[in-house]
Amino acid sequence: MTTGTETPAPAGRGGWLREHSEIGVGALLLLLGVLVLTDALTMDVDITQRGPVGPKTVPVVVGVALLLVAVLLAVDVLRGGRGEAEGGEDIDLSEPSDWRTVLLLAGVFLGNAVLIGPLGFPVSGALLFWGSAYALGSRHYDRDPLIAAGLSLVTFFVFNNLLGVPLPGGPLMEVL
Amino acid sequence: MDSLNSLLDGFGTALTPINLLWAATGVLLGTAIGVLPGIGPAMAVALLLPVTYGLEPTGAFIMFAGIYYGAMFGGSTTSILLNTPGESAAVVAAIEGNPMAKAGRGAQALAAAAIGHFAGGMIGTILLVALAPTVASLAVDIAPDYFAIMVLAFIAVTSVLGSSRIRGAASLLIGLTIGLVGLDQMTGQQRLTFGSLQLADGIDVVIVAVGLFAIGEALWVAAHLRRTAAEPIPVGRPWLGRADLRRTWKSWLRGPVIGFPFGAIPAGGAEIPTFLSYVTEKRLSKHKEQFGKGAIEGVAGPESAASASAAGTLVSMLTLGLPTTPSPPSCWPPSSSTASSRDRSSSSANPTWCGA
Numbered sequence: 001m002t003t004g005t006e007t008p009a010p011a012g013r014g015g016w017l018r019e020h021s022e023i024g025v026g027a028l029l030l031l032l033g034v035l036v037l038t039d040a041l042t043m044d045v046d047i048t049q050r051g052p053v054g055p056k057t058v059p060v061v062v063g064v065a066l067l068l069v070a071v072l073l074a075v076d077v078l079r080g081g082r083g084e085a086e087g088g089e090d091i092d093l094s095e096p097s098d099w100r101t102v103l104l105l106a107g108v109f110l111g112n113a114v115l116i117g118p119l120g121f122p123v124s125g126a127l128l129f130w131g132s133a134y135a136l137g138s139r140h141y142d143r144d145p146l147i148a149a150g151l152s153l154v155t156f157f158v159f160n161n162l163l164g165v166p167l168p169g170g171p172l173m174e175v176l
Numbered sequence: 177m178d179s180l181n182s183l184l185d186g187f188g189t190a191l192t193p194i195n196l197l198w199a200a201t202g203v204l205l206g207t208a209i210g211v212l213p214g215i216g217p218a219m220a221v222a223l224l225l226p227v228t229y230g231l232e233p234t235g236a237f238i239m240f241a242g243i244y245y246g247a248m249f250g251g252s253t254t255s256i257l258l259n260t261p262g263e264s265a266a267v268v269a270a271i272e273g274n275p276m277a278k279a280g281r282g283a284q285a286l287a288a289a290a291i292g293h294f295a296g297g298m299i300g301t302i303l304l305v306a307l308a309p310t311v312a313s314l315a316v317d318i319a320p321d322y323f324a325i326m327v328l329a330f331i332a333v334t335s336v337l338g339s340s341r342i343r344g345a346a347s348l349l350i351g352l353t354i355g356l357v358g359l360d361q362m363t364g365q366q367r368l369t370f371g372s373l374q375l376a377d378g379i380d381v382v383i384v385a386v387g388l389f390a391i392g393e394a395l396w397v398a399a400h401l402r403r404t405a406a407e408p409i410p411v412g413r414p415w416l417g418r419a420d421l422r423r424t425w426k427s428w429l430r431g432p433v434i435g436f437p438f439g440a441i442p443a444g445g446a447e448i449p450t451f452l453s454y455v456t457e458k459r460l461s462k463h464k465e466q467f468g469k470g471a472i473e474g475v476a477g478p479e480s481a482a483s484a485s486a487a488g489t490l491v492s493m494l495t496l497g498l499p500t501t502p503s504p505p506s507c508w509p510p511s512s513s514t515a516s517s518r519d520r521s522s523s524s525a526n527p528t529w530c531g532a
Binding site: 025029032035036039040043054055058059062065066069070072073076081083097098099101102104105106109132135136137159162165 | 226229230340342343345346349350352353356360362363365367368391394395398399400401
């Protein structure tokens with residue numbers, strides 16, 4: 001998956017944080033490491049453990065390794081290292097990240113996760129498909145909702161009725 | 177010839193009408209999804225993962241292979257016609273295929289790619305069946321040393337993830353942390369569950385795969401969406417001429433020789449063999465001056481190598497349980513784990529390292 005496309009020339013705008021955004025990944029690793037170690041060290045294993053290796057061992061190793069890699073990554077980033085960005089058919093790496101689209105799309109995904117229970121898949125799926133199309137730039141208000149609804153219904157019937165993967169039908173399917 | 181028998185046996189199983197139907201459905205779906213811009217084989221498999229839920233394991237496996245090969249061909253289609261490779265293995269197809277398409281020989285490039293995939297897949301599978309028993313008996317001998325295999329798997333994972341080892345190790349550790357969530361298998365001790373009953377079951381590999389390949393990829397594409405439309409190119413005369421055949425048949429046969437071994441070794445992947453195959457074709461070709469401007473050998477060889485390397489990755493995948501590329505073969509354990517979740521007895525016999 002990771003491709004060898006050349007990294008785009010770092011743009012001057014945005015400044016230090018933009019150049020060193022991977023420090024954030026280091027921070028995440030640090031946080032994870034602390035979390036894993038705390039969980040491992042507060043674990044009460046007196047009853048379960050027989051011998052030197054127990055349920056604590058692997059978490060402690062992983063936690064320490066996380067802290068280590070967090071520091072190494074931070075050092076690497078500060079010394080000018082940069083991760084390869086993944087290229088692709090529809091990806092234009094010369095443009096800065098488009099946060100509006102990302103947030104819209106993430107919102108649509110989260111909305112689907114919240115709504116799939118109460119509304120059922122056919123409705124939440126239609127919203128998901130239309131919302132994604134909208135977030136990615138399609139503005140056909142007459143056509144997109146219809147396609148989304150059709151796609152959602154077809155998916156529901158294929159999975160629920162043909163393949164036997166139960167999906168929440170929601171109130172709509174109770175009516176039908 | 178025990179392996180020959182099992183090969184014929186395998187073809188016999190695959191050739192039953194119902195399994196052929198699953199294979200055809202898989203290839204069709206895979207190509208249809210792989211052709212869509214921005215979706216490579218890995219994402220196609222992740223997206224279509226649930227489709228195989230209703231199938232028995234053999235059918236599911238056959239369908240997955242179909243989806244994967246189909247998506248690979250779909251990826252080269254966009255490479256050739258739009259000059260936009262969806263994944264790194266299809267980059268080479270764009271180098272020669274796109275100039276061919278621009279010269280009105282798009283259909284020939286597509287045909288060379290399709291037949292290349294067929295040849296690579298066939299030869300790769302035959303080599304897979306011939307080699308798998310040997311590797312598998314090796315695997316049985318080293319069975320107690322799971323730890324060594326796990327270390328090898330981890331090293332393989334960090335080196336396929338890109339040029340930076342630190343970043344590879346970072347993603348490996350994030351994965352291990354996700355794997356820690358749940359009950360310890362030996363003692364039943366809760367780890368990283370924070371008292372939540374749902375987390376005590378652990379985090380399913382399917383969820384991780386979909387999150388990584390589908391949601392993650394979608395958000396990444398959204399962040400860097402290309403706002404200008406790509407230019408489609410007319411396909412032209414849809415025949416592969418005799419002159420083209422004469423130039424390509426050797427390339428189709430040479431591709432797997434390069435692709436298969438690279439796929440089989442850990443950290444091989446499909447990128448290196450496709451480029452190697454391209455360079456080889458360029459050296460051996462009688463039409464060196466055409467390379468870079470649309471030489472059909474430059475499409476046929478690498479495409480064949482790509483398919484054969486996919487078969488090669490299955491050698492270590494099926495015999496040792498080691499996914500040697502970051503893309504679909506590492507997603508196949510979910511299909512076997514869904515199969516084994518229905519059949520609990522086999523789940524302990526077939527540990528999948530993805531969920532280690």
